[in-house]
Amino acid sequence: MKTKLIILAAFTCLLAACGGSEKPVDLTEAKQAANKKYETGSIAEKALSSYARLPGQLNPFNQVNLFPKVNGFVKQIFVDRGTEVKKGQLLMTLEAPEMESQLQAAMSRYLQAQETATASKEKYSRLKQAAAEPGSVSPLELDNAISKMKADNAVAEAQRSNVASVKTIQGYLRIYAPFDGTIVERNVSPGALVAPGKNTDQPMLALQDTRKLRLEVAIPEDYVDKVDLKQKVNFTFNAMPGLSIPPG
Template sequence: MDVKSFSYQLVIVVLTLSACGHSDQRTDGLADSDAIPVRVIQLATRDTTQVVSATGTFTTDDETALSFKNGGVIQQIHVKEGDAFRKGQLLASLEPTEINTAVKQAQLGLEKAERDYQRARQLFLDSVATQEQMENAQTVFEAAKQDVQRVAYNLNHTRIYAAFDGYVLQRPASTGQVVGPGTPVLVVSGTGHNGWLLKVGVSDRQWSAIQLNDSATVTTDAASDKRFQATVYRKSEGIDPRSGTFTVFLKLKGIPAVASGMFGKAEIRLSTKIGAWFIPYEALLDGDAGTGYVFVTDDGQTARRVHVQVGGIQKDHVMVSGGLEDATSLIVSGSPYLRDGSKITIK
């Protein structure tokens, strides 16, 4: 073997040994860092009042859509949107020609039926007509009386009068328009003397948890420096098909300076207390739509990933309403580096 070949072999051996040494160092380094340092706290539940946040619009309990009983041509609408009105004031009327004709026809029919009945009765007394003929004529006469009462009733409903003091919210119809029975002509509201309501939409889970007379706090941007107290006044018994939510009405105490349709926010305090865990923000991972994940440890050496239900985000912590029943220690730092089953060391 010449000197040149020996030198090449020596270089190869040195490089191989050097690589093995570095590999051992990397392996040792990885072994030392397998356990991820974390910080933990002990878990304990405490009874708390759950708060449901919701938004909606202000309204009154006497907000009403006004319409005519029978269809026809609108003769005149005497108020506009935003106008105030007094109880008994004429608000709208139908063109009366058609109904007046029906009234006249009914009266003529009544007169004829009465004549026929009187004639049949006299013939019966003279033994010319049978009792059945006389009774049939009497039935027609009585039916004609009812027909007159019906058209007279309809005539009285060709005009809409205000049933209370209030103002016009909407005017969906116009003078000269042809409307059918029950078609809204005006949407009106009272002046709030009977109290204001905040109409909010909630989920089905929230709807089932909210009870009548639960207390609430209401705010609005129109009076940002004020907080109004309210109670749960009424709950809908069906879903609103337009919004896909259930409706809850909150009755405000006092008469705040608000207007119908104004936007408001509410925090409803549920009367039923629940057991919950209060954890730091940094412990919650992947929070979305009331759910999330946290890491817990049962033995102080291994991390376990747990799915939890988030009951609310509060000022300095997260309220967890479910998922931690079997856990005792919560990992509050180092969670982003963990996987289910990761080795940990407690700082």
Template sequence: MPGAPVSRRARQILAFVAVLLLVALGVAYLWNRTVRPVVRYTTVAADRGTVAPAVLSTGTVNPVTTIQIGTYVSGVIESISCDFNTRVSAGQLCAKIDPRPYQSAVDQAAAALATARAQLEKDQANLGYTTLVDTRHRGLLGRGFVSQEAVDTAHNAWAQARAQVELDRADVAQRQAQWRSARINLGYTKIVSPVDGTVVSRNVTQGQTVAASFQTPTLFLIATDLTRMQVDASVSEADIGQVAVGNEATFTVASYPQRRFAGRVLQVRLAPQTVQNVVTYDVVAGVPNPDLALRPGMTASVRIVTRRTDGVLRVPDQALRYRPTEARGQAGSSGAESAGGAHDRAAQVWVLADGAPRRVPVEVGLNDDTYAEVIAGDLDAGDPVIVAERAPQADARHAAPGGLAATRR
């Protein structure tokens, strides 16, 4: 039949293709059995050093003592003698309010005082006269030259004159107090610095009218000593229990990102501050500022060391979380973590030994989220602890026994 040769040839071609596929599958199987993926590990040597758990926060740099200078009297600012960054001493004039209205009040009070004193002198003279008349009438009454009514009238005039003198004396005291008050108000027109320090804020200009009411306006802000500063940091209620007076505190500011300033916690204030249902507490840390690099109002990124151990055996925190690929998914864990404090003591790390990971049970102490303190376990300083592994790579030329290879850092 004409179609028979074609069918025979087609069967031969199909058979040849099938053989080729079988050969390819066999070669791929043998290749896969011979060349295995190479697992590469990243290790870090266990070492001895410092483990210091810390609380992180943000705060504001402020002078230790800041004095607000206000005004007791109202008026127009006549002159200003202090400006921003001015060094002032106690008693130095910083501003002056127009004194003319207050000088006028002093003059009026002085005139009223003089009038009261003159009236007192007049009434004292009258008292002397009525005393003399009263005495004379008492003598004449015994000799029958005047009536009893005349004596009584003279005595009444004397009593009224004496009372008038006492009234005049009280009026003089009142006028004198008013005069002193007017002088005090006149003195308040000179606004002086009560302390030695530096002007960090000026809120008034020449010609401005200031009004002293129930809330005294702040004209100047004076920092007593800028060589000593403090950082007011807000610590959350979850971390405040770890912070105590005397804790080491370090911080950086945006102006000097590479410089770390050091100080200590001076105060942990008990008053809570609630903002959007978040409760924080103010922690005050003191810091020296001899070169005046720190300025009031700077934002600080604060790190408060709550505990510290030096010269202890430690491993990277990643080593406690690492587990080999073939061990993942099995029961157990690499150690419970706790931010800024101690782990659960039972943990494990994996050490690279002869190109293969070896499990080493350890007990850990403090953890600062970078290093964990090893307090017990078959681990020595210098042992290569595995912290990560790279993606497997097929490489027959570099295949290690068992299909494992390692890279250290």
């Protein structure tokens, strides 16, 4: 009898549980609530951004040291330190007396060769006219005249080129400005003996174009592979602290 009462009570509890008003839990709403509680974002791989302060130096965009191309004496100087010059402007003149003698000797040789070439040409013309009469001039003599005329013409052309070469060298006695700029050094005076030298020697004049400057910065080896050549930079002057020059 007791066993039947226990079974009846368990069955009654089961019916009560099945007939209750509770609803099943919705897991989707719980997930949306969790998403609202925590912020989300996308992850992407990018290079780290950084900057470094490095010392630099502003140098002229164009600068040149002027040396003589030939031996000579300084005759005249038309500029001094601080003089602003234009491209092609005459800066100074040199003189070399021995070069005048070389030019005169070259001209004499050229005139002599030209006279010889003219005589050979006239001789060939006379032989050619005489050869019109059969038997008056041998073919060998005519060929020799042609060869002599060509050889003398070649000698005359060589002497003419020699004269042009001496004149070109003589033009090196006049020093011109290769570009617009300012004279920053003058190391010679009239009467000084000058000669072609090396870059390590002292120049006659030094010319710089300071209207446009180039910023040169020595980058440490550790930063070389991290430099973006397309990125513009700002720079400041030690003489003007606090003033930052934007990239131009």
